[in-house]
Amino acid sequence: MSDDRTPGVALLVGCNRKRDRLSEVVQHFGYRVVFTGEPEALEAGQLAEVPTDLWLLDMAEDSPLLDWLLDSSEVPVLLGNDEIPPPRDEDYPRWQRRLYGKLCGLLGAPPSAPKLQVPTSAVAVGSCSVWLLGASLGGPAAVKSFLDALPSELPVAFVYAQHIDAGFEEQLPRIIGRENSWRVRNCEQGSRLQPGEVLVTPITRRLSFSSDGLIHLQDSPWPGAYQPAIEAVLDEVITAFAPLCGAIIFSGMGEDGVQACGRMRRQGMPVWTQSADSAACAIMPQAVQDAGHSLLQGSPEELALAMRHWLEQERTTPA
Secondary structure, eight states, X not given: OOSSSSOEEEEEESOHHHHHHHHXXXXXXXXXXXXXXXXXXXXXXXXXXXXXXXXXXXXXXXOHHHHHHXXXXXXXXXXXXSOOOOTTSTTHHHHHHHHHHXXXXXXXXXXXXXXXXXXXXXXXXXXXXXXXXXXXXXXXXXXXHHHHTSOTTSSEEEEEEEOOOGGGGGGHHHHHHTTSOOEEEEOXXXXXXXXXXXXEOOSSSEEEEOTTOBEXXXXXXXXXXXXXXXXXXHHHHHHHHTTSEEEEEOSOSSOTTHHHHHHHHHTTOOEEEEOGGGOSOOHHHHHXXXXXXXXXXXXXXXXXXXXXXXXXXXXXXXX
């Protein structure tokens, strides 16, 4: 890590125009650009001397520099091969937010959070919000009570990340969806998240989304000690669905998700927690509250009522 408290980003980008655009955007986010280079003009030994906290790359896949960085770099390496839309294009705010979400996930938020454009289609009437429901010990009962008290006709979808043994993953939709009208389902590669659905996060496979809600699964474990990792799932939700997203942390042990909740709050999105007196185990929601990230605390039923009010405000807020 560099000495400056602001994380530094090194750019290794083949196209001059794209390198300049990425440098401008990264600095707008509030990070330092500590290096910009053309891959064709450099050798691996030169890269080892660059004092950076992250490498942002856009280069040929057969480049020996790419191989060297993926094998030898002591800091994160982010492949930024997305095409950059023109600044006036309606997809430009989404591209900005995806890149910012990835950098925040790897570096933490910069000291001063930037003002990012809001995608025009994201605030359109009838658009769908996506909220993460994170839980561990005592979570299934709490999440079920929340869903039982919430009409499924609302313009919202949920991504449910529950610490649980993999053998119970297939049973969660039946347990959570019993006696309510929510469509609770396990993940299917290539399907799309829809309003009125609760998507159960896989235990042994990584989950991510395209910006339009398309589900992608990878046969690789979640990082860290928890399966699934609420921290990583929440970062995926932020990257794909900001700004119309949020998180509720229900009953559970441990502190999984606390840092990602902070990243969500610094980007202006809501984080709520189950109240200690209503939780079977209050450690996990209390950790988020103690860190200063929880805007609202309540029982599952109180959180359901708050969700109805929040969605009503989102529908009536002018674009």
